[in-house]
Amino acid sequence: MSLIKLSDMLKNAQKNGYAVGYFEAWDTYSFEAVLEAAEEENSPVVLGFGGMTMHQDWLKRYGIAPLGHYGIKIIESSKIPAAFILNEVPKIEHIKSGIGTGFNTVMLDSSYLAFKQNVTITSKVVKLVKPYNIEVQAELGRLPTFGETSDGGLTDPDQAEEFVKKTGVDFLAVSIGNVHLQTNGSFNVDTLRLEKIREKVPVPLVLHGGSGFPNNVVDNVIKAGISLFHYGTAMKKAFLEETVKHLKKIPNKIDYQAFVGCRKATDILMPAKKAIKNIVKRQIKLYGSSNKAKLFKKG
Numbered sequence: 169m170s171l172i173k174l175s176d177m178l179k180n181a182q183k184n185g186y187a188v189g190y191f192e193a194w195d196t197y198s199f200e201a202v203l204e205a206a207e208e209e210n211s212p213v214v215l216g217f218g219g220m221t222m223h224q225d226w227l228k229r230y231g232i233a234p235l236g237h238y239g240i241k242i243i244e245s246s247k248i249p250a251a252f253i254l255n256e257v258p259k260i261e262h263i264k265s266g267i268g269t270g271f272n273t274v275m276l277d278s279s280y281l282a283f284k285q286n287v288t289i290t291s292k293v294v295k296l297v298k299p300y301n302i303e304v305q306a307e308l309g310r311l312p313t314f315g316e317t318s319d320g321g322l323t324d325p326d327q328a329e330e331f332v333k334k335t336g337v338d339f340l341a342v343s344i345g346n347v348h349l350q351t352n353g354s355f356n357v358d359t360l361r362l363e364k365i366r367e368k369v370p371v372p373l374v375l376h377g378g379s380g381f382p383n384n385v386v387d388n389v390i391k392a393g394i395s396l397f398h399y400g401t402a403m404k405k406a407f408l409e410e411t412v413k414h415l416k417k418i419p420n421k422i423d424y425q426a427f428v429g430c431r432k433a434t435d436i437l438m439p440a441k442k443a444i445k446n447i448v449k450r451q452i453k454l455y456g457s458s459n460k461a462k463l464f465k466k467g
């Protein structure tokens with residue numbers, strides 16, 4: 169059994185001066201790519217699915233439960249310490265339907281709300297899932313989405329303290345200059361703000377928008393208190409680029425019987441899976457969690 173509580177994983181990370189990554193999957197290929205990358209790096213890892221990256225019609229038809237059941241089976245097939253998150257779902261109903269399916273961490277997308285409303289809905293989520301031993305992440309302040317000109321709303325350290333006290337969340341995602349959906353370009357990271365938040369907030373801090381976050385600042389923010397990075401966009405980009413490259417190799421006239429018969433359709437996705445794996449392994453090294461699986465006792 170390799171599922172462990174995210175709080176236990178992050179406690180270990182804090183104690184030993186590294187961070188871990190949550191690498192957001194959107195299908196079975198990406199999910200398994202993340203697990204295999206973590207195995208090859210012998211690293212603790214956070215696996216999961218994001219409510220905003222799933223196809224909304226699919227989500228309506230099948231719901232959260234199949235993802236939870238699938239994910240937990242895959243996690244249990246491995247010895248790597250892993251936590252399992254249902255990330256940034258738009259509705260509290262999604263969290264309800266994820267309970268008991270395998271996820272041990274949940275996050276409602278509520279950072280766009282005003283402080284008071286965010287406190288109210290996040291407290292509701294905490295109350296809802298606590299009896300099931302599920303932990304909760306929330307975001308205070310808002311990350312800008314790539315292309316947006318404002319800073320979204322940086323996290324205020326005093327508000328962060330109040331937010332964590334009032335809601336009882338286990339993890340707090342912060343906005344300190346990080347950006348959602350950006351894969352390159354410049355960032356204005358406010359490390360001083362992060363240090364102030366760290367002083368006032370007792371729970372582990374999370375940084376979303378990992379894809380374009382500058383490599384040379386990663387160490388600084390880990391030292392200043394970040395113990396989990398959320399990462400996804402660059403994986404999706406690599407997946408698409410690699411898929412397009414291999415699709416172009418298909419001749420115009422396809423013998424479909426031979427094509428399906430020799431499994432070429434799935435073969436196209438294998439190089440794309442490998443591209444994801446390479447990215448995840450690179451990030452694992454950058455966050456310093458390579459080889460840290462050995463720090464966890466076998467359960």
Ligand SMILES: [Zn+2]
Binds near residue numbers: 376
């Ligand atoms: Zn995010």
